[in-house]
Every structure is written in C-alpha cells, then in structure tokens.
Amino acid sequence: MYFRLPGLDIKSVMDLTSGGSPSTSSSEDVASELDNSDAMQLVRQAVLFENIELLADLFKVNPWVWNRVDRHGRTPLMLAAHNGKLNSLRTILLLSPKSLNLVNERGKTALHMASESGETGIVLELVEIGSDPMKSDKEGHCALELAQMAGHNEVAARLIDAIQKESEDVNEAHIMLISACISGSSEAVNDILSKNMDKKQNREVIFNGRNEEDDTALLIACTNGHIEIVRHLLQFEEHLLQNHITKDTR
Template sequence: EKGKEKEKDKDKQNEQQKKENQSQRGNEMRCPENSLRGGREKERGGRRRREYPLHSCAKDNDVEGMKKILCAGYDVNRRDTFGATALLIACHLGHKEAVDVLLSHSNIDVNLGELWGRTALHDASKKGHYDIVKKLVEKNADVSLADKKKKSALMKAAARGHTKIVRYLIQKGADVDASDSQYESTALLYACMKGKTEVVQTLVEEGGAEMRKTNRKNESIFHCVVLGGSVQTLVFLLQFLLNKG
C-alpha cells in the first residue's frame, strides 16, 4: 500500500512539473528573445544546466509545443550545456511522438553526440526503444559510431539484454567485434558478464562474434560468464562449442 501511495505521489509530482514546464514555455514563446536564444538554467546534480524550450518539450513529449517552437525558427540541433540535443533527450526517454516531429525536420542531424559522445542511437539502444532505433537508422544514424569510451550502440544494447535491437544492429552492419577503450570489452564479453543468454546466442550464431577475444584484464567469455553467475549462459556456450566441434 505504501508503495502504491509513493507511486501516486510521484505521478502527481511529475504531472505538476509538466504543467509548470508548459506554463513556462508559454511565457517563453511570448518572449522570443528568451525562447530562441537564452533558455533557462536549472540546477542538476550540483551543476547548472541550461535548458532550452525545445529540450523541455522533448522531455515532456509536448508535440504541439515542439511544432510551434520549430515553426518560429528554432535550431532543431541546438545543444544544451552538456551537449545534448532535443532528439537525444526524446530518444533516451522513449518519446516516439517527439522523435517523429524532430526526425521530420529537414535540418535534423541524427548523429550529433553530447559532450561524452553519446548519440540518440546510443541512448535508444541502451534503453531498449526498438521502434526508435529503427526510425533513427532509417534516417541514416551511423551504427558504427562510438562514444568517447569507444562504446557502440551494439555494446550498450548487448549489456542490457535487448536482443531485438542487437539483431537489428547486426543486420545493419554494426561491428560485432569492436572493443571499447574503458575495459577493452566487446559486445559479447559484456553480454556474458551480464548473463544475457539470448544476446550471447544472437551474437555468436547470427553475428559470428569472435569468441576468443579477452578484455583488458585478460578475461575470456568464460571468465565473464562465471563472474556474472549465469549458468544458462555457460551451458549455452559449452553446447555451442561442442556442436561446432
């Protein structure tokens, strides 16, 4: 019961915040110098983040607000303090309607990354938003782009167990055996560490992933599986290798 009450309170707070954001954006639209140039600042985790109207609309999935702002000449690719575009925010949150509005803009750049190199495709893949991943790739999102730690969309999806996205990215030419710079891990090593058996199966059977690669600590797929504690993944790998001969 307490859990349900907390959820209700949280929903009320979110709805109230959304209304406040919409009211604020309404004021900004009546004052173009704020809307199209300055935006407003918010305190986020001890750091000040300048939030622009389009970003705020993307966060709230406020499609009508987005259309009005874009019609007023707003830069669809504008970045906030941390380098995030409105598209990245919408993709991160899984707001399909907002994503559709942004992708329909003739000047949209789907491959823009934020300060750490994360793109809209990275976040959509990590969060498991399959439909959005497809929309982005169809708009020429680069499946080979990696962030500043050399982590690709495929690695992010693999670590989270998003099999459908992993399969789609493989079909679209993602590099299955690429390694990141942080741990020198591949998508397969991440999936083994996290015990994502279906993803492991997809990577080796459909992607032809190299099974002999090791990470920075010289850990193999079997080390990673044992560390991750997935018996199911271990059984699959052993059976796969036995069948392969």
C-alpha cells in the first residue's frame, strides 16, 4: 500500500531510483545487545538532557556503548534521533561515525526512527550526512513510508525532495562520467568516482545509466582506448559491457 502526498506518491518517488524499490543491504552492522548497565543509563540520560560534555566523556570511557540498545531497540544515536536531540546526535556521530548506518534487530536506522517520530530537523541532518532515505527496515518500509504512515507530511515532503535531488545528482554524474570516458580525462573520472561511490544502487546508475539505451562507462572507455580509465573503473563491479544496439560485448 502506498500513501500519497499532493501530486506525488511513494511509488513514483521510488521509481526515481535504479530499482524502483527501497534499498536493502546484505552486510549490515546490527545492534542487538541489550544493555541496562549503569554506564548506559548515564549515556541515555546525557542524550535526553543534551549534556554534551558528559556524553562525550561517557563515550570516551565506554567506547562500546555506541552499538548497544535499550529495551526499545534503540542505540544512543537512535534515541537522540527519535527524541529530536540534535546536539546529542551530532556529538555521537562525531565520536562514533559508524552509528549512522547501524540497524537494530527490526532493521531500523536512526533515520527510520526520526522519520516515524516526525523530527524534521533530525531527518534533514541525517540525510545531509549520508543516511539512505530509501533503505527499508525488516517490514519493507523506508523512511518516507514511515513518515507518511505516521502522518508526518512535512518530513515526508522533505524526504521526497532529498530523494529527487539525489536522483538528479546521480543522473548528472552519469552524464559527466560518460563525457570523461569519451574525452579520456582520468582526472575528471577520478573526481566523479571520489564523490559518488557510497551507495551500490547509485554506482549502478552512474556507470550504466537508468535505461537500456543509455551508454555505459566501461564500454565507452574501452571503445575509445582509454586504458588508464578502464583500469580505474574495474575497481568496481557494477558494470554492463553490452552494446545496447548490437548486443555485442567488447
């Protein structure tokens, strides 16, 4: 079931992505260990009261706390996200960047929790630093769906904007990469790849385009004899090598 905003629905936004559905990952860091120790109780209080100095000290003395959960399945970052504690969230991410994409046993990230609780500022912060708005939890819901199911239309609208912008940026990166593969500019290729390789589904589009008739970067580089670029592209595995007209490989 899809929930609709005026003029846009979730399915149409999902279709902006390469697969047309929320993204999943086969190799995730999962936080599952329940921790009710005194140290964790202090961490949670520091998060909720935004006692940043205490929070930083606790993380330094107890470096394991970042991936422990409370009885609701929330890590310290998820707790901050769910409750709209922006200063705590920024502090935790500074001390433990891996917290960003950590999931709990239900497959939820901090972005999922901020979205379903309607914390617009937190959602924008998490998306800006790289949290994936199309990542699905174990029930198959992405952050956008969770926001709409909870009636948080402002959060949903901001997530739609973020998804559309990312789609436009990925399309532009594909066009620029193809141009660089034609001209033989290794510097341009390196620059494009250094900025756009964090998500597998984005890499697939950047290398191969969205449509069957789109040019593919590796084929163009091979056709034009740019060996250095070919070697650089082959560091990644998301390439198609078939000519869309002749169906030949080269």
